[in-house]
Amino acid sequence: MKKQLTIGLFGFGCVGTGLYEVLNKTTLLQASIKHIVIKDLSKKRIIDANYFSTDADRILDDEEINVVVELINDYEAAYEIVTKALKSGKHVVSANKKLIAYYLDELISLAKENQVSFLYEASVGGSIPIIRNLEEYYNNDSLSNINGIVNGTTNYILTKTGEGESFDEALKNAQDLGFAELDPTSDVDGFDAKYKLVLLLKHAFGFTAKQDAVWNYGIRQLKDWDATYAREKGLKIKLLAFGTRINNQVIGFVAPHLIPANHFAFNVENEFNAVVVEALFSDKQLFLGKGAGSHPTASAVLSDISALQFDYAYEYKKSKTEERLTFENDFSLKVYVSATTQEKLDEVEFADTLETYSGQSHSYKIGLIRYSEIQKMDWNAASEYFLAVVPDSVELDTKSILSASESTELIEELS
Ligand SMILES: NC(=O)c1ccc[n+]([C@@H]2O[C@H](COP(=O)([O-])OP(=O)(O)OC[C@H]3O[C@@H](n4cnc5c(N)ncnc54)[C@H](OP(=O)(O)O)[C@@H]3O)[C@@H](O)[C@H]2O)c1
Numbered sequence: 350m351k352k353q354l355t356i357g358l359f360g361f362g363c364v365g366t367g368l369y370e371v372l373n374k375t376t377l378l379q380a381s382i383k384h385i386v387i388k389d390l391s392k393k394r395i396i397d398a399n400y401f402s403t404d405a406d407r408i409l410d411d412e413e414i415n416v417v418v419e420l421i422n423d424y425e426a427a428y429e430i431v432t433k434a435l436k437s438g439k440h441v442v443s444a445n446k447k448l449i450a451y452y453l454d455e456l457i458s459l460a461k462e463n464q465v466s467f468l469y470e471a472s473v474g475g476s477i478p479i480i481r482n483l484e485e486y487y488n489n490d491s492l493s494n495i496n497g498i499v500n501g502t503t504n505y506i507l508t509k510t511g512e513g514e515s516f517d518e519a520l521k522n523a524q525d526l527g528f529a530e531l532d533p534t535s536d537v538d539g540f541d542a543k544y545k546l547v548l549l550l551k552h553a554f555g556f557t558a559k560q561d562a563v564w565n566y567g568i569r570q571l572k573d574w575d576a577t578y579a580r581e582k583g584l585k586i587k588l589l590a591f592g593t594r595i596n597n598q599v600i601g602f603v604a605p606h607l608i609p610a611n612h613f614a615f616n617v618e619n620e621f622n623a624v625v626v627e628a629l630f631s632d633k634q635l636f637l638g639k640g641a642g643s644h645p646t647a648s649a650v651l652s653d654i655s656a657l658q659f660d661y662a663y664e665y666k667k668s669k670t671e672e673r674l675t676f677e678n679d680f681s682l683k684v685y686v687s688a689t690t691q692e693k694l695d696e697v698e699f700a701d702t703l704e705t706y707s708g709q710s711h712s713y714k715i716g717l718i719r720y721s722e723i724q725k726m727d728w729n730a731a732s733e734y735f736l737a738v739v740p741d742s743v744e745l746d747t748k749s750i751l752s753a754s755e756s757t758e759l760i761e762e763l764s
Contacts, residue, residue, distance in 0.1 A: 351658045354380035357408030359430055360420035361387050361394060361401070364444055364471070367647030368418065369396065380654055384408050409433050416440045416657060418650060424448040435459040435467060442653040444471035444646060450544035450560045453551060457665065466662040468653035473545040474499055474622045476645035477638040478652065483552035484663050487628060495553040496591040497624035498617050499545040501640035502529045502536040503568050503588045508618045510576045511585050516568070528620060538729040539565035539588060539603040546590040546601055553592060553626070555667025556599045556674045564602040566728045570735045571605070574711050575687055579607055586737055587614045598677035605737040607685055612740065680720050683739040687713040693733045698722050715739060
């Protein structure tokens with residue numbers, strides 16, 4: 350039976366306002382917002398001031414409120430709110446990937462102990478319903494790969510650099526349009542995508558990856574010559590979150606990839622996100638949609654609220670196999686590395702070289718590098734270099750080559 354949901358909302362920014370608007374346009378849902386807690390009472394809001402306060406306890410101590418929706422932009426404050434809400438027996442819906450990636454198992458345990466639901470569909474891929482599909486549809490252990498574009502800001506920037514803009518110009522345009530924040534570190538250094546990958550690995554394979562164990566390399570160091578190289582070869586550079594399971598080993602990292610025209614991500618442009626799921630029997634399936642924005646993200650929050658009417662909770666069935674799984678660091682990647690000088694390029698230890706170029710402005714090499722070698726350097730801060738993975742290239746134990754993040758032309762059929 351459907352139950353009445355009385356919501357206490359934290360945050361009334363881009364997504365919070367969007368949620369208010371989409372809730373008002375939805376007739377099938379028995380849900381209403383009773384109170385909204387924000388940070389700055391002096392800001393002008395689109396609804397009556399009586400809704401708002403800065404007092405979290407107005408929501409947390411209100412017994413009539415049975416659902417807390419957490420949509421704030423501060424993960425530490427969100428931790429206090431979410432843990433208190435779960436402990437006081439309220440269901441929680443959140444879009445906060447950083448909070449969840451940092452405290453995943455603790456929050457799952459708290460929800461279980463207090464017999465409430467903790468749902469977070471909007472935290473990965475915006476409007477794309479990926480978490481619930483991984484939980485419900487792919488509810489066995491047949492999944493082998495999950496990878497995709499999960500950060501709209503960097504995808505927008507890469508779309509523009511692919512068209513000939515410099516990284517700095519493209520970032521500035523993204524900031525002017527409100528896609529990128531003034532401090533773009535979380536997006537351009539791949540942290541945001543990494544937090545999302547941690548959640549994907551949990552729901553795809555039942556594996557909790559410690560967020561600081563997952564390598565995240567972004568696009569800050571992309572140079573004009575890298576974009577030109579890609580264009581001239583008919584390739585594109587895309588920031589992909591990559592997850593794969595090989596027997597009992599899980600691999601996960603975030604890095605730019607140099608992809609060919611038949612790759613699923615090739616035509617995913619601007620702020621769009623796309624995730625490909627690869628399973629033993631169903632082969633590859635593509636989820637494509639708007640990865641951010643007020644209404645698209647609010648639509649995923651709305652779906653979680655709607656699921657609560659029927660007492661829906663993630664079961665984490667695949668986590669029962671988790672003790673068998675290990676996070677694998679012993680493999681090689683095929684990569685393109687460019688450097689400002691040949692000397693700098695020579696400092697990078699390749700296990701095997703497939704192609705080299707040495708020029709006046711820069712040099713590059715394509716070849717195999719051990720993952721452990723890559724991890725020795727802080728690539729996000731290494732301004733002399735740019736690295737991009739060349740797909741289909743995870744080589745485990747240098748024996749078994751796994752075909753992963755491989756191309757399909759699904760996107761053309763879908764768009
Ligand atoms: N924007 C997107 O497209 C998108 C997509 C997916 C997920 N998300 C996630 O959704 C969440 C919200 O993002 P957003 O874009 O809506 O952020 P936003 O526009 O910056 O709004 C943040 C809201 O949080 C409030 N706030 C901040 N600290 C608070 C605190 N300690 N207590 C109560 N309220 C507090 C702010 O209050 P004031 O209004 O008073 O400043 C503001 O209303 C984040 O976790 C984000 O990562 C966003």
